[in-house]
Amino acid sequence: MKKLTFEEALARLEAVVRELEEGQLPLEKSLALFGEGITLTRFCHQELEKAEERISILTAGDKGEPVLRDYDPSLVDLLNSERKE
Amino acid sequence: MLRVFTVSELNGHIKNLLDNDPLLLNLWVKGEISNFKQAASGHLYFTLKDEFSTIKAVMFRSRGRRLLFTPEDGMSVRVRGYVSVYPRDGTYQLYVEEIEPEGTGALYLAFEQLKHRLEKEGLFAREHKKKLPLLPRRIGIITSPTGAVLRDMVRIIRRRWPGLQIVFVPVQVQGESAPREIARALYWLNRMDACDVIIVGRGGGSLEELWAFNTEVVARSIFASTIPVVSAVGHETDFTIADWVADVRAPTPSAAAEMVVPVREEMARYLGVLEGRLLRAVREKLQFYRARLDSCCRSRVFRFPVDILCGSRGQVVDDLYRRLTRAMEQYRQHQQSRLALLSGRLQALSPLATLARGYSICTRLDTGMVVRQAGEVKPGDRVKVELHRGRLSCKVEEAVMEQETD
Numbered sequence: 299m300k301k302l303t304f305e306e307a308l309a310r311l312e313a314v315v316r317e318l319e320e321g322q323l324p325l326e327k328s329l330a331l332f333g334e335g336i337t338l339t340r341f342c343h344q345e346l347e348k349a350e351e352r353i354s355i356l357t358a359g360d361k362g363e364p365v366l367r368d369y370d371p372s373l374v375d376l377l378n379s380e381r382k383e
Numbered sequence: 384m385l386r387v388f389t390v391s392e393l394n395g396h397i398k399n400l401l402d403n404d405p406l407l408l409n410l411w412v413k414g415e416i417s418n419f420k421q422a423a424s425g426h427l428y429f430t431l432k433d434e435f436s437t438i439k440a441v442m443f444r445s446r447g448r449r450l451l452f453t454p455e456d457g458m459s460v461r462v463r464g465y466v467s468v469y470p471r472d473g474t475y476q477l478y479v480e481e482i483e484p485e486g487t488g489a490l491y492l493a494f495e496q497l498k499h500r501l502e503k504e505g506l507f508a509r510e511h512k513k514k515l516p517l518l519p520r521r522i523g524i525i526t527s528p529t530g531a532v533l534r535d536m537v538r539i540i541r542r543r544w545p546g547l548q549i550v551f552v553p554v555q556v557q558g559e560s561a562p563r564e565i566a567r568a569l570y571w572l573n574r575m576d577a578c579d580v581i582i583v584g585r586g587g588g589s590l591e592e593l594w595a596f597n598t599e600v601v602a603r604s605i606f607a608s609t610i611p612v613v614s615a616v617g618h619e620t621d622f623t624i625a626d627w628v629a630d631v632r633a634p635t636p637s638a639a640a641e642m643v644v645p646v647r648e649e650m651a652r653y654l655g656v657l658e659g660r661l662l663r664a665v666r667e668k669l670q671f672y673r674a675r676l677d678s679c680c681r682s683r684v685f686r687f688p689v690d691i692l693c694g695s696r697g698q699v700v701d702d703l704y705r706r707l708t709r710a711m712e713q714y715r716q717h718q719q720s721r722l723a724l725l726s727g728r729l730q731a732l733s734p735l736a737t738l739a740r741g742y743s744i745c746t747r748l749d750t751g752m753v754v755r756q757a758g759e760v761k762p763g764d765r766v767k768v769e770l771h772r773g774r775l776s777c778k779v780e781e782a783v784m785e786q787e788t789d
Contacts, residue, residue, distance in 0.1 A: 305517035311657050318664035325672050332665040339658050345518070346651055349546030353537070356552040356571055364571040366550070 304345040311338040398468035407466040416458045439476040451493035459485035507627040513611040521548040523578035525568040528553035532636045539640035544647045550577045556585035561595035566604035582639045584615030596623035615639035738771040757782040
């Protein structure tokens, strides 16, 4: 199965909450939905905390092909000086 | 005797005259374009006219290529060029080197024309607009490596949601190479699937400086992008073709960063709200079921289970019980009356009745045996004589045996 995106997880969580709030479900289904909701909440929290901060630079290589480099030191300097403000 | 010229000689002479006229060498002419057509060769042919007169005009391909806009019939223009003769046809015409639209600038006209054309083609259509992801993991930024635009965007992105990846593609945002570089950047980001959303833009500038964002190649690259594109060109009031083609137009680059990246704290808060609703909903659900269960437990069926469960069967039992007791009662009465009858007959047989008639019963006091013959007692024995009413205690004086008759 394709990994859920934050957006999909959040949308599903909203749907689960709505369905539970409407309260027309049998108990077993409610509890199953609740379990799913808790899993989704946990996933969303994890996504929220995820930090992969990185700035890459995409430029043309020698033959004009795209080259993705991790960062340009001068750019990082620029950003760091900005951060001190 | 006049000299006889060939046609070629004549046309050559006229051409010579015109070509050497200083006025006709380089001049501006204003008029309205008609009969415009572009030949397969790429040369542009049209007629320039005013109210009273017309002149044929040609613009060679090498010149025409540089035109930003497309000349159209009815367009009021000023053209610069020279007048010369086309010897083959013996016609003179205007050799056009530049065309400027009358009134509006060439850039503006080109902008309007391209916009109109792309709009007709459907590049701005709402159904082609892609939704921005709620939370992009990687953000592609296409802009100039110099200037404050990138720096501002990175700062805003970091502030709103620390920890997001940025893929920066430095490009020229103005000048000859700008349109191609921007188009290539869009193509690269798509081909490498390098990000979830693209911001393409630059800071404010004149119409000329923003020109790259009004070119067809950039417009078509934005349209072709499968990754959602946010245009962020110039200031609030600057509108470019890129803005119309883009999935979302941001008024400024900073605004684009804000549109693309949610605020993490807000998202966390919202998630908390959802979590609370989830818990409350399930708690209410459980309470609802518990209440139902409780009311079941309190119900008559649990308190008087036999009544409710056996209901009709109980009635059958009751009925049978009634019938049983009735039958037993009848049986009892029947037996009782039989008993009365029997006891009446028994009465008749009772020795007590005989006694009433004057008989008495003598029993030995010591053994209680009934005395039937005198020989059963001897003088001195004590006997009891039972009378109809009362009894006698007696002592035997004499026992007289009776003679046997037979």
